[in-house]
Amino acid sequence: MKDERDIQEENLMEDLEDPMQARDVRRSLEQLRTIPGVDPRLQEMARELLSGRTGLKDIIENPRYLAALGDNMRELQERDDRMTPEERERSKEQAAEFFRQQEEDTAREDAEREQAAREARENGPKPRHRGGQ
Incomplete structure (x- = not known):
């Protein structure tokens, strides 16, 4: 259930110059917000960006979101390191x-x-x- 209106690509253009990139970022944020098992800090970040309450540039100044991004990047790398060639x-x-x-x-x-x-x-x-x- 969405209580707030999501921003559109045009709103992301304040931080991005390419309209296609803005559309891709919006889609990624929509997925991040709803996928089960995603770090709650990242889901909160996606909600904040999609609602327009914060901008992309503000994210890099937020230690909570930066820590979440770093933690999840490490986890992805560790998973990749454990994968078999078939996986x-x-x-x-x-x-x-x-x-x-x-x-x-x-x-x-x-x-x-x-x-x-x-x-x-x-x-x-x-x-x-x-x-x-």
């Missing part, structure tokens, strides 16, 4: 599938936005003519 290959395949799905989602969203913009242009306000002319 590592399976993980690469899963990552490739994840990124393929992300690309499909991006293409679909772009097409939907383009269609909505086209419809808005085509169905926009028509000039009104006064009678008698």
Whole structure:
């Protein structure tokens, strides 16, 4: 349940210059916020960013979030170090599938936005003519 409105890519542009990067960051934050088992500090960070209460630049000044990022990076590295070659290959395949799905989602969203913009242009306000002319 969302009690607050999430920011859009445009709001992230204060800290990012690339609109595609802003969209990817927003999507990643949405996933981070909801995936079970994620460090609660990282979920809080995602909620704060998505709500617009804090910005990306503010995160690096917050020791709580920096510690959470560092702790989780170490944990990921330790997991990777323990993986068998088969597990590592399976993980690469899963990552490739994840990124393929992300690309499909991006293409679909772009097409939907383009269609909505086209419809808005085509169905926009028509000039009104006064009678008698």
